[in-house]
Amino acid sequence: MNKRRINTAQAPQNPGRAMRSPWTGRTAAALQSALRLSQEAFAAHLGISPRTVAAWHQKPTVKPQSEMQQLLDTALAQAAPDAQARFADLTTPPTGDRLQLDPHIVAALDWLDAQTGWTPGTARTRVAARAAQLDAQQLHDRSHHRARVSQRDITNALTAYYGPTPLYRATLGSQLLNTSIVTRANWFAIAVPLISSNDRLRAVTASPPTADLVDTAAINRLAETLTLETRLVNAPLYSLASIDIGLQRIEGTVGIASFVEYALTLDLLEAELIDAITAGRTALPLRDRYLPDLPAVLDISSRLCAGGALALTAIARPADPFRGPADYLLLIQERSGHVVNAARRLAVIPKGFHQPVTDIRADAQIGATLRREMEEELFGRADIDSTTGDQRSADPMHPSRLSEPLRWLLADPSRLRMECTGFGLNLVSGNYEFASLIVIHDEDFWPQFGGMVEANWESTSLRRYSTQDPDIIGELLGDVAWSNEALFAMLQGLRRLAELDPARVTLPPLDWEITE
DSSP states (O other): OOOOOOOGGGOOSSOSSOOOSOOOHHHHHHHHHHHTOOHHHHHHHHTSOHHHHHHHHHOTTOOOOHHHHHHHHHHHHTSOHHHHHHHHHHHOOOHHHHHHHOHHHHHHHHHHHHHHTOOTTHHHHHHHHHHHHOOHHHHHHHHHHHHTSOHHHHHHHHHHHHOSOOEEEEEETTEEEEEEEEOOHHHHSOOEEOSTTTEEEEEOSSOOOOOOOOHHHHHHHHHHHHHTTOOOOOOEEEEEEEEEEETTEEEEEEEEEEHHHHHTTTTHHHHHHHHHHHHTOOOOHHHHHHOOSHHHHHOGGGSOOOEEEEEEEEEEEOOBTTTBSOEEEEEEEEEOTTSSSSTTSEEESSEEEOOOSSOTTGGGSHHHHHHHHIIIIIBOOGGGOGGGOOOOOSOTTOGGGSOHHHHHHHHSGGGEEEEEEEEEEETTTOOEEEEEEEEEOOTTHHHHHGGGOBOOTTEEEEEEEETTOHHHHHHHHTOTTBOHHHHHHHHHHHHHHHHHOTTTOOOOSEEEEEOO
């Protein structure tokens, strides 16, 4: 490979167009056109082979590897403003075009027409009219204001709304760490190995109840999606219909819902709440309709209940003369501003929606989602990113397609441990949350594969912590930037990790409890 001319150390934080999805051959070729370079000159500019550039033109849907993704990010960031503007023109379809041509936006519009009983095409007209009234800069400013609302602010507002509620919390010394997670003793004092004999959620054919639509809120959500040029993919989601957690087992049933239905109904509750906190308002009309009280939150069989699995990842490391005694490396992400949930907040990694990819029955296992999210969020498998909406592989998790790190981990059962450490319902939007722990026991993993661990587009940064640094971990736990579900998973993961391997784990003074 030629010496790169791109100076990655000096790339600005926010180029003229922030990438909201991975680079493809088509967008890479568009950058070449925007820079007004030939294929050979573009290859020299990036410091890569001309054959790679030619392949992008021949295969517009191909997704370059993570190193190349970064190189293209930097090339765009360092491009002249006029080249950035040309790139935006080449890659951003006008709102009207997207209303007609984006299959996922079209699916959302069709769903909206069907739910309201409108004449087909009415939703398109109303969304276009609303989009014409919005100002993109004002929407970006609002997102920054939302990011300033802390996890504690959200928890306090929800506690005020719902009153006395059995919420999960912990104490760190004299400091209370409250969350918005509704849980029970038999839901959080668990350690369920995520293997087929224990991990027994079952997919059923019955459709979940349809959420009651608020058409003005749905129209506004779609108009903002168009104005901000964000991606909306109508992927299937599991909706929890029943749950039974016992000794060493998770049982229950899930139906199939569409992401569009979730995005245009219950997913609106988080933004409504944060905007109300920012403005000092107490009125929450969407929450009054969807989740007015605790019984409505707990009655998952009578409502749409999407959710996810998220895990604290802990990687064993040997003693080191400079670092100190043997420990676990903990990975924490700062979420991107472009994700649907917990934007710009701290979270464990991996973190993802519980959803089927190709096998509705097998993918219902919590472990299936976590293994897939490990591949995507930690090991660079962009081809299983559900937000791209173009899954064509019959078995994307087939052993022959796995990344080298995951294939190595699965080759010996003693190397990897995956457990569900807690379950709860999140008052923010009623989502179910399976808090989990991923432990890589084999000390050979980090020296061999640590350089391949890299967060995907959903993260703006990936932080490392040692389980032998209790003061630093205590400071991290007290950070108000956490999302509620991630703090739940973090605390549960630390509790279980200290039980599994106390010699490697030195925690700050922590106690776990449920408020009543």
